[in-house]
Every structure is written in C-alpha cells, then in structure tokens.
Amino acid sequence: MSDRPYHHGNLRRALLDSAVELIAERGPASLSLREVARRAGVSHAAPAHHFADKTGLLTAVAAEGWRLLTAALADRAATADFGELGVSYVVFATSHPAHFAVMRTPGLVHPDDPELVAARDGAGTLLYRGAGVPGEDAGRPAASSGRGRVLAAWSLVHGLAVLLQEGLVAPGPGEDIETLARAVTAQLAPA
Amino acid sequence: MSDRPYHHGNLRRALLDSAVELIAERGPASLSLREVARRAGVSHAAPAHHFADKTGLLTAVAAEGWRLLTAALADRAATADFGELGVSYVVFATSHPAHFAVMRTPGLVHPDDPELVAARDGAGTLLYRGAGVPGEDAGRPAASSGRGRVLAAWSLVHGLAVLLQEGLVAPGPGEDIETLARAVTAQLAPA
DNA sequence: TGCCATATCTGGACATTGACAAGATGCTCC
DNA sequence: GGAGCATCTTGTCAATGTCCAGATATGGCA
Missing domain, CATH: 1.10.357.10 (Tetracycline Repressor, domain 2)
Incomplete structure (x- = not known):
C-alpha cells in the first residue's frame, strides 16, 4: 500500500484481465475472487465496487x-x-x-x-x-x-x-x- | 445420531444419489460436499472415506x-x-x-x-x-x-x-x- | 465363543473463500 | 476551498474443503 496510488485508475479492466488470466491457467470452476484482487494488486474487497459479486x-x-x-x-x-x-x-x-x-x-x-x-x-x-x-x-x-x-x-x-x-x-x-x-x-x- | 445406525450400509450409493439430486436442483457449480453429507444423513467428513475429495x-x-x-x-x-x-x-x-x-x-x-x-x-x-x-x-x-x-x-x-x-x-x-x-x-x- | 485387525463413520480443527459493514482516501464540481 | 460522491481498505462472519485423532461396527481367526 505504499508505492501504489489509492485509486487504481482502471481497476475494472484490470480485474477482468486478471480473471481471464487465472481462468486460462486453472479453469473457471476454481476461480477465486480474492486471488483476482491479489493479482490486480488491490484489496480483497475492491472487486465488489465494480462487480456485485x-x-x-x-x-x-x-x-x-x-x-x-x-x-x-x-x-x-x-x-x-x-x-x-x-x-x-x-x-x-x-x-x-x-x-x-x-x-x-x-x-x-x-x-x-x-x-x-x-x-x-x-x-x-x-x-x-x-x-x-x-x-x-x-x-x-x-x-x-x-x-x-x-x-x-x-x-x-x-x-x-x-x-x-x-x-x-x-x-x-x-x-x-x-x-x-x-x-x-x-x-x-x-x- | 440416535436412531440411525453408526454404519450406513450403502453410503457410497446414497452420496451419489444425493449429489445427483442437488446438482439437478442447483447446478454442478454450487454443489457442496457438506450438504451432500447432510442430505444423506451422515457427518460432514463421511464422504472422504468413499471419495478422495x-x-x-x-x-x-x-x-x-x-x-x-x-x-x-x-x-x-x-x-x-x-x-x-x-x-x-x-x-x-x-x-x-x-x-x-x-x-x-x-x-x-x-x-x-x-x-x-x-x-x-x-x-x-x-x-x-x-x-x-x-x-x-x-x-x-x-x-x-x-x-x-x-x-x-x-x-x-x-x-x-x-x-x-x-x-x-x-x-x-x-x-x-x-x-x-x-x-x-x-x-x-x-x- | 472370544478377540483383534480393519473398514466405516464422528467430531473437532484449520486455512481459505465470498460477502458484508464501516471507515479512509482522493476526485469533481459548485 | 469545501461538499458530495466514487473508489478503495480493513475488519469481520458464516460456510466450505480437507486433515486428524478417536469412536464404533464388522468379519476373520484362534
């Protein structure tokens, strides 16, 4: 939380990209929302503000x-x-x-x-x-x-x-x- | 755990049937192993002895x-x-x-x-x-x-x-x- | 018959997850 | 410059999958 700005700028797109990456690696069934957030470099609750669930x-x-x-x-x-x-x-x-x-x-x-x-x-x-x-x-x-x-x-x-x-x-x-x-x-x- | 015998008799089959039932109701993605066990009337860890995971x-x-x-x-x-x-x-x-x-x-x-x-x-x-x-x-x-x-x-x-x-x-x-x-x-x- | 090895099942534990609530931060527009 | 709002964080909770030790039943063997 130090070098990264508080606001991501285009988090929605970044989350979509991370999700697609993870799905390509491990399949859609085992996708974890928290891991998507981790890969995008944001907190585990950040995705909720762009996608309901x-x-x-x-x-x-x-x-x-x-x-x-x-x-x-x-x-x-x-x-x-x-x-x-x-x-x-x-x-x-x-x-x-x-x-x-x-x-x-x-x-x-x-x-x-x-x-x-x-x-x-x-x-x-x-x-x-x-x-x-x-x-x-x-x-x-x-x-x-x-x-x-x-x-x-x-x-x-x-x-x-x-x-x-x-x-x-x-x-x-x-x-x-x-x-x-x-x-x-x-x-x-x-x- | 009172009226039911400790050993089920044919738990493997019962678990398969419960799983199929639940999948028919809510789809395969949201299947819960613990709920399968509940529906079969056994403890949450019982399925592990018939299916690895x-x-x-x-x-x-x-x-x-x-x-x-x-x-x-x-x-x-x-x-x-x-x-x-x-x-x-x-x-x-x-x-x-x-x-x-x-x-x-x-x-x-x-x-x-x-x-x-x-x-x-x-x-x-x-x-x-x-x-x-x-x-x-x-x-x-x-x-x-x-x-x-x-x-x-x-x-x-x-x-x-x-x-x-x-x-x-x-x-x-x-x-x-x-x-x-x-x-x-x-x-x-x-x- | 009595007894033990083994299969079957229970209850408790732990890390992880999705979701929710409340607060911190930064942008925008007046 | 300040109010209002969107964005993001931290903390929390119940539920889940998996592991572990122990309880209970079954079947073979003396």
Missing part, C-alpha cells in the same frame, strides 16, 4: 466474450457462407479459451444480465443469418428444415469447439484448427 | 453418466443408423440433466481417473462406430472425410444437447425432443 465478474467476462465473438464473425459475415462463419466460431473458441469456457460453463453467470443478453443476442443474430437459408422468413414451424438447419449448424460448430477445448478431439499432426473445422462443417448437407 | 465424487457421477449413456446407446446400437444413435444421445442428455451437466462441465472431474476413462471410452466406441462409414478402417489421414464425418456427427449431437440444456434452444410447442433431434441429425450430409 463473483458471478457478476464472470458475467462480465462472458459478455466480453460474446462481443469478441461478434467482432470475429462480423469480419467474415459480409462475404462468407456458413462454412467460413463456422470456422470463425471454432477459431474464436480455441484462441480465447478462457472467455469461451465461461460462456459455455453452466451456472457461472447471471443469465438475465442485460449486458450479457445483449452481447449474446448480437452474436446470435449473426450466427442465425449465417446458417439460415437465404430468403427464408423466421415464422416457420418449429421442425421445418429451416430451423433444423440453423440448429444443426449452430450445434455443429459449438459441439466441435467444446470437444476441442475438452481435449477430446485435437487436430492431427501438421493440421491446423481451420482445416479441421472446414472438414467438419463440410459434412453439413447443402442448403 | 469433492472432485472425486463428481468424477464418480460423471463415470456413472457415461455408463448410463453407453447403456442407452447399446439399446439401439445393433439396428439403428447414426441418426437414431444421435437421437439417443440427445434424449439421454435431457433425461439425465445432472449427469450430463457434470460430464460436460470443464474442471469438475479428475480427467485421468481410470474408472472415468473406461466409462467414457465405452460410450466413445459406440458413438464412433455409429457415426463412421461402414467398412472404413481407422488409420486414415486426419482431415479425411471419414474423420470429418465422425467429428461432425459427434459435434452435432453434443452441441444440440448442450444448447437444449442451457435453454438456448427448446422444442416448439407440441414438439418433443426426439422429433427435434431427428430434424437436426437429418441435416448431416449422407454418407
């Missing part, structure tokens, strides 16, 4: 993850077909493992947090448009091939990303993630 | 889940094609949500536990055979269409099961899980 911090990490995913998808959304959008999804998940782990782990976030919902919906819109059949409207019956196709596409890339993160699946020697993802998305029936 | 208990739940999944798949494995196997996978996940949540949540189990590995491999064999192209051998190059197809099939059903459990996807009114799962697996390109 531990779940609030994780919710913010998840929301940031959805925004990062949205940005990654938007880079390709204009020109790419679903295959390339799916590749982007998988590449995001493997290149931001901590964010993705928080996004997909049940019970870690406040599911109705407005910031989280907005961020997730933003990515969802891009994914839905990317997977949907062009020219189809949204009000179709539930089991129609249109909804089935969107669900299949989303399930496909999400499932692959999860299997990769769990280590249940890994790229072959000399194979990169993009190649693997393309081989998988190619298995989806053509629209 | 909290992770050990969750590992046992996950292993049981994989065995239940294997049994469900085996019921259909003889006659069914991949589509029906995938439907079984999704039905298992939605009808055993607590087990499935532990199986898919990162960092909850001892990943190298022999019992867990054996149980998971048992299910994996059935899934691999179900998704694979008949007559194809295993030593193909990594990105071949054969491996891509297996990965796609596995990713597809796992992803759908996850999306259903998270509530990000739900069957339409009057639609059941099997119908939805069939609509999704139908989107996989024919072998």
